[in-house]
Amino acid sequence: MSKISAEIIQKIEQLNRDYICALDALDMPTWLACFNKRGQYTFIAEENYRRNLPIAFMLDDCYERLQDRVTQVVDIQSDSTEHYQTRHFTQLTSVTAPEDGGYRAEFNFSVYYTRRDTNQTQLLCVGRYFDLIDISNACASYIDRKVVTDTNVLPRYIAYPV
């Protein structure tokens, strides 16, 4: 395995920071900007992932679907969703050498949410990010971010990407 440079790891960490900060700020255009034009996003239960069952909670398998995810959050569901504030916590656990034109990275994540009506904070979900990242240009971007949640039974409906 070739050694991963500190610069590459820094770019991967920075991309992840941009991603989770965008979600915590509910800044969907910035979330979208984390993906490149080949980008894909999947939010899937660990049970399905382990059993090779393809159904996901969210399945954006092309850039147009990612754009539509933004539309869904911003324009379609905004008046019926009970808004909640998220805080994402992540830990980089693995980076591997380039393949398929990108770097593979894995993060552990946990997401807490605070309801606006009760102002109480609870755990939303815990799991892992499996990333394929393009670092061919100055900036890193996601070719694929697969979110596999160990929380197979979600504690509430999830309105925003994780």
Add this chain to the structure above:
Amino acid sequence: MANQRNDEPLLIWPKKYNEVPKAVFEMEELWPKELNAIFYGEEWHPIVHHAEIPNPGDYKAAELGEMPIFAVHGEDGEIRVFQNTCTHRGTALITECSGNKKEFECPYHRWLFSPQGELVGCPNSQEFTADFDKKDFSLHQLRSEEFCGLHWVTMSDKTPPLKDYLGESFYEPLGRILGGDGRLKLIGYQKIMYNCNWKAYCDNDGYHAPLLHKAFALLNWQGGKGFQKVTENGHLAFESEIKVPDKVEALKDASVLDFKGTDTSSGSIVLMSFPLTVFSKHMDMLNVRYAFPRGPKGTEVHYAYFTHEDDDDEMIRHRIRQSSNLLGPCGLVSMEDASVFSRIDKGNKTPGNAIFQKGVEDEYKLSFTVKQNDESGNLPRWEHYRKIMGFEREK
């Protein structure tokens, strides 16, 4: 709060048929009675489709009321449903929600059961009681029936045969949701806990659909002609055509909304069997929503999605994309339902009655004639609940 006298009824039901006491969603004392009268009573409950446990030894755990059960595919090809308890000292045999086992062993004293439920081994049995016979210690099997590959259970010997219980107005469209012949393949689950009483979860109606679901209008997705059919024992069937718009301006990739089925007149079917299971075929999504009350508060729902065995790769891919993005707890056209469940729960912590209006012609008479977008289709279900629970109407 004053102590309730033993002979005092838990609840008095309103005089008008279109009113439901809000307390019915909130009173925790109702739950033990509901368990006995409904979940352990004369009702059928769907537990598993053959496609979820297609191979010998495959099993799936579930609950009926508060009782742990599991369905297992036997070596003889038969699917049986057992109580999830060792017949010796009661230890739970299954601790995972699904899997495959050649035998089911209790770790406590190593009693061993076959997938057919027979006790095949129990150490030191020569020191058991004189009349001990392994045949008397098979797993406790629940009465079950199958329809289009879907297996249902009931705790009562008095429950009518499944098809009689469901009625033709229900089982005919259910057959179409289950692919016509039940030859389905499982493609996965979405599981969620809804923060509401189980009766709020299944009180969705025909009135709300074009009003709550903003996506319908934004997607230029007009509901076609349709109807509701209700049964005296609380089952409800919605069916409507789907008018797919030529162009959906709001989305960059509208292919997720494609309807690849051949018969748009039955593009949308939603069924709700008493007490709380929903089945749906919206466009090309084949979906069973197993639901499990977690006591009087909280309803856990497992959305199971299927393809048909005859689907080609393109159709499989389409069903996966559509099911993962349109339905379920994060879905484009159904998340609003999820948000309403918790709002119902919150709002019903107030005195008085929930009042149905749309489609109600006579408040003092129960009607089984219901139009497509009426909410009165839920009233036979409430009447069935009231009778089972033994609540008297206000004089």
